[in-house]
Amino acid sequence: YEASQAEAAKPLIKDHKVAMDAWEAKRGGIKEKIRQLAKASKSAHEQETALRNLEHDKPEPLRVPRLIYGDATPEALKWNLAMGWPSGGVVSSEAGLVFGAHGMGKDSVMRNLATLNQLWDGAEIATERRTSESFTVRGARLTIALQVQEATLRSFFDRSGGLARGTGFLARFLVAWPESTQGHRPFTDPPDNWPALARFNQRIANILEQDVPIDEEGALSPAVLSLAPDTKAAWVKFHDAIEDELRSGGELYDVRDVASKTADNAARIAGLFQLFEHGMGGAVGLAAFEGASRIAAWHLHEARRFYGELALPEEQADAVRLDCWLIDYGKREKTSIIPRREVQRNVTPGHLRQKNTLDIALAELVESGRVRLIQEGRRKEIHINPVLLERGMQ
Template sequence: MKNDEVIDELIAHEDNKPIRPKLSFVKFEGGTPEGLMQSLCENIPNAMQSSSEGGNALNTKASSKTGQSNSFWSGDTVLYNTKSEGERAIVDGRLTINIMVQPAALAGFLKKSSTDVRGNGFLSRYLVCAPISTCGGRYEAGIKFTNDNIDALNAKVTELLTKVAELEDYTNRKTIHFSREAKVIWIDVFNDIEFKMGVGGMYQYARDHASKLSEIIARLAALLHCFEYSMDEDISSETLLEAIRMVAYFSGQFMKVFCAPPKYVTDAENLKCWFGGYVNSGRRYLKKNDILKFGPSGTRKKASLDVALGYLKSNCHIGEFLFGRTMVIDLLPMQPSNEAVIRQELSINVVF
């Protein structure tokens, strides 16, 4: 066979190569940012990162590109460069992230992260859930529960994903609106959150988180509406109120995980609970040194104890005075002092 014939056959073969089908949905656990970007370019740009072992997902290179995740969340066009094809663009992409992670793995990610994931708003875009562990209370009663509700949920999710896969033009998205009543409620919530970001407000030190709450509420309300009702209808005030209740819970979880109070506040609360045992037994006065010996572990050093006691005194929960050479803690400072009771109780050693 002559060279020209071989070349012609190769050209014909190349012209007749099959067209690679586009996936309507891409699911991945880890990988590289480049791999994710390539998948979203080659397929319909709908992707989900999901992992029940969040330590693995957060330690991948993909998790280091938090800015790209923020752009997907905002619906912006995401640009990235490749060695072979130069700059490519992902237009109108959607990226869903669902990660289950242990506290230690999350702490490691936050410590090693190359970017400020609080400062750039990455964590503020998540719905955070950190419920109290049920270990020690998961007793088996021999009751078999039905899966009907779970099956119905899965069927509905499958239906919605199928509709997305069948779209001929994924960019032709439908816009749904609030009803008039719902719009008034949403504006009130927006203003309330804005007020609470001010000095002394509950979100004063979590403004990154609070700045996204209004939009998250609107998005969640839209999701609930599309899941339950026709997209030809407006979002009702009832659906919006349900979204507000859900986001309020997730916001509380975020504050618990990422905006924990200072150590001295936690120490003070632990002391307050510890003091409660003495008060309930009828005791009013304690030697300060006894707290260093028998108190909560966080306050068995003088420096930590002094700060925690100072916090409790500033809130009038306790009093502190010198009795002879002994520093005494008064657990009921609003009541009249009684020297006889002081002498009696300071000679009693009761440990809780």
């Protein structure tokens, strides 16, 4: 879509460049004349009037759709959303480019996280500059979709000193932390066609081709989607059920920053479902919200698991990972006894195969009563507490 829009805009871009060159030449000529008159101590009233009038004739920025950004800095995002296309997304399967960028250094991370939060909220952001053009982001929308390795995210947390979560930046994300499927992915031939994916892509293409409501100042002015009465009742029930668990001692107390935005995210997702299925116009239906609320609740569950483990010291986190691997192995092989050599050869993640790391993790599990270490001669075994295999993880 971006490529086709850029191709179609090439003649307009050339015309705009010519218009800007002509405007800048006129502006430069008038300013030079004013300098000459000022040097000669003569009145430049006529030229000043011409300069003021010329400012009103400055060619408007040409807005060509650009939707996807990779590792753009928050400053670059603001500029592009204000002066270019007012809707975009930072989409990257290598989020180290984002979290490890210069703009996420310790000296600027708080300012830039606040900027991204404001863009997510659709807030107005004024940027004042002394040496270049000032601008204001108004009516823009930003999506962020990132895939990131755990080590990269831990490093970002360490460098940001807790700001990533304290500012509410991470709370705005829908977190998914799937378990690795390595070792369980036998080759299968792909299907001859993907009819559902083809229909999805066609629908997205149709939506992209619709006129975008952009006002004279370059801001988005989308129509407001309301909730049908039964949808609003369901949303209120969903909101209040979550709110009740945010209190001290509640199930969601430890992730209250994330949970407090879950109902908001459910409404956003429901709006997307409504638009995708029925287009603009009409209220958001109950079916759209029910699907959206299930997705939002699933991501909230993932956030609890994610932040619960990520908040642990590295040694305890390793113990949790080893515990999960041992129980999975025991259930799969129908055994509670695993040779240590088997663990050192196959445990994931791979850094647990290092002797010292494995020893520390095993010591944690022994202390908590989840395993016993048995040695007979040179043979070393790990005995899993049978209760864990019968009932699952406690």
